[in-house]
Amino acid sequence: MRTLRPRFLAALMAASLLLVGLGVPSQAAPALAAVETAAVPLAKTGVASVKTTANLNMRKGESTKYAIVRTIPKNTTVPVSQQAANGWYKVSYKKKTGWISNKYAKAVSRHPAPKPKSGPSKKINLWVNATAAVNIRQGSGTSHKIIGSLPKNAAVKAVARASNGWYKITYKKKTGWVSHKHVQTCVKGCQVDTGAYTTNRAGLNDRYFTKSSGTDLYAAAGKRLRIGDIPKNSIVYRDLRWEKAGGPVAGWYFVRTQGMDGWMKASALARKSTATTSNTKNYTRKQVVKKANGMLPESMLAAIPWDKEKTLIAAPALADLTRMNTAFKKKFGKNIDVDLAYRTLDTQKYYYKELGAYIAAKPGTSNHGWGLAIDVPESHAYSFRGKYYKWLKSNSKKYNWLHRKNLEEFRADGSRNPYAEAWHFEYNGQ
Ligand SMILES: [Zn+2]
Structure with a gap:
């Protein structure tokens, strides 16, 4: 049923009265046809049925100008399907439909009030x-x-x-x-949506390190644990902008770590890394891969000494990485940027859930879970066309680091590789 604005209705009503007043004959169909559109939606009148108060003519249209269809006896209750702007009712009686004057019909039932539309917000x-x-x-x-x-x-x-x-x-x-x-x-310590996945840095400088093994990262302050196994001496950046947006709460920081974000207890963080920067226990790669993926003991991890984030890596992989970095620095005058190396099991699970199987490795299978892989940034210089990638691709083998063939931009048949990753290098040494 169409709805009309009151002002529009009033205009139509005036027009219909005028037409009737001038005595336009019922045959003047075009003019009278307009009257029909003035019917009041029943949602507004609410009348569902009427009872006749006299023997009443049912007519073809909503005035006495129209021909009589039949007569409805006094005290008959008939259902109403429409009401005209002049008040007449469109009713059905004995399989005929027509219009009766509202002067001789009393409303006996009403439609339930229409559900209120959602009010102002x-x-x-x-x-x-x-x-x-x-x-x-x-x-x-x-x-x-x-x-x-x-x-x-x-x-x-x-x-x-x-x-x-x-x-x-x-x-x-x-x-x-x-x-x-x-x-x-x-309103306080809330889970926020910072948008698409970012690296740890996100342009931040407010740097901390976790003070103990198994540090917790929450979606909201103290609620909805995201990762419960962050290693000691992991880099953590406080993000004040989002902390403010999420509602600051005493004793909690909104941070970025492990390539994700969330809330961490301020007391879990220190300004300096205390991690060892060498393979003090002389672990081998073989010993590392015997450990459960993503659950390396603290003693098997070492911080990359020349990396300002003191990124943690499997201790046996460190010496060769440092040798490679020395050569890289000699060539380009800067250190290799390492975005990520060791990933805990919880972190891998989170990535898998959030990014999907297409992007993230199945939890427990990634070389990051043994700290035997590094991800360099996704910047241009590290991309397939970039000078850093090209250098790493042709030189990393000398240092027992490799970029797998199945991560290359193109496949052997020349087609584009949907799983291509320019940034991922793995340790293959002792
Ligand atoms: Zn990787």
Whole structure:
């Protein structure tokens, strides 16, 4: 049923009265046809049925100008399907449909009041977390079209709250409404969405190192553990901008570490790395790969001494990496940038869940899990066309580091390799 704005209706009503007043004959179809459009939506009148108060003529149209269809006896209750702007009812009686005057018909039943549309919304600014996968809808209510889905545990900023409690959010470029029943709100130490995956650095300088093995990283301050096995002396950057956005909370830092972000206890962090920078226990590569992937003991890890992030790597791989770096530095005047080396099991699981099997290795299978691989940055100089990559590709073997053939840009048949990675090098030495 179409709805008309009151002002428009009033104009139509005036026009219809005028036409009747001028005595335009019922045969003047074009003019009278316009009157029909003035029918009042029943959602507004609410009349569902009427009872005749006299023997009443049912007519073809909504005035006495129209021909009589039949007569409805007094005290008959008939269903109403429409009401004209002049008040006449469109009714059905004994399989005929026509119009009766409202002067001789009394409303006896009404439609239930239409459901109120979601009322005015209030502007807000807080984080919400989905407690279950929840539909994103065009409007604030289940009658609105579904335009997307907010996955369980996702965090988004709510910018408005409807009078029925629903929140207006944007997720993956889709703006819509989610039910308040499936989200939790947060104002302090909140889980935030910092956008796409970034490296540890993200342009940050506020550098810390974890003080003990098994440091916890949470999605929200003290809630939703993301990683529980971060090794001692791992690089951690505090991100004040997002800490502020997530609602600062005493004793907690919002940080980036292990290529992800989250909240960490301030007391778990120190300004300096205390990690050893050599293979003090003379471990071999063979001994390392006998350990469970992603669960190396602290003694098997060493910090890369020339790396300002003191990135942790399997101790036996360090000497050769340092030799390679010396040659690299001689050539380019700078150290090799290492984005990532050792990855714990929890970290691998998180990547696998977040990035998917296409990008992340199956947890427990990556050479990063033994600290026997490094990732250099994804910058141009380290890309397939870049000078650093080209140098590393042709020189790394001398230092027992290799870039696997199946990570090359093109396959043997010349086709592009969808699994290509210019940044990943593995240790193959003793
Ligand atoms: Zn890698």
